[in-house]
Amino acid sequence: MNASWLDEIRWNDDGLVPVIAQSAKTGRVVMFAWMNREALELTAQHGYAVYWSRSRQRLWRKGEESGHRQKVLDIRIDCDKDVILLEIEQEGGIACHTGRESCFYHRLKQNRWEAVDPVLKDPGVIYQK
Template identity: 65%
Template sequence: MTANAAWLKKVRWDEHGLVPVIAQEAATGDILMFAWMNRDALARTAELGEAVYWSRSRKKLWHKGEESGHTQKVLEMRLDCDEDVILLKIEQKGGIACHTGRHSCFFQKFDGEDWQAVEPVLQDPQTIYSDKNAKKSHE
């Protein structure tokens, strides 16, 4: 599958060649995270059946879960009516989508005065990433 496929041309990419992406847990309807994709990331996602995003900070493709093991199996991809936002309906491996160790990146709720964390940390992020790095060093 090439990044020049006709279906990719239908997407209205921004001036940086990116499109916003929402990852929604298919089973619960929970919005787990927001990210960006470029053409290559979207093509790779379709090819693998797992979410691949564009990391703006690292300026490279980012296969979700490559370090944490918390991959996202893509069950469905949808394009909005303006053709400028993608919705991924996913199955979240390990139940953790956020690098903070929470189920969702949207764990802070405005209480009228301030933002409050309303979802628990399911796993300490240091153990998520240090365990993975320890495994890599033994392979």
């Protein structure tokens, strides 16, 4: 695959680019993560989201433990070419490790963060090891 398109991305000093995953079905932002060059190339090649885990310092195939993979329908970049937007189909309807549809489930209400989305599946059941 000719990867010259990857050279157009404005990678940060760590060789990463921020990525927003948005549900194609609802338009809701379900996740924010990071990708390095290899993760983005693998995502484009295989059609499933691969991210860079900063905490584990390795590639992270979304759903590798939970089974909640993200099928990528479209890859876009912003005008500054420093943020990626993935339009995805979230397998199982759960993007967050807490068992929720979206990682953005807290809302600021009267100067306090309040969880407003339900847990769809117990994380203890999702991540049995």
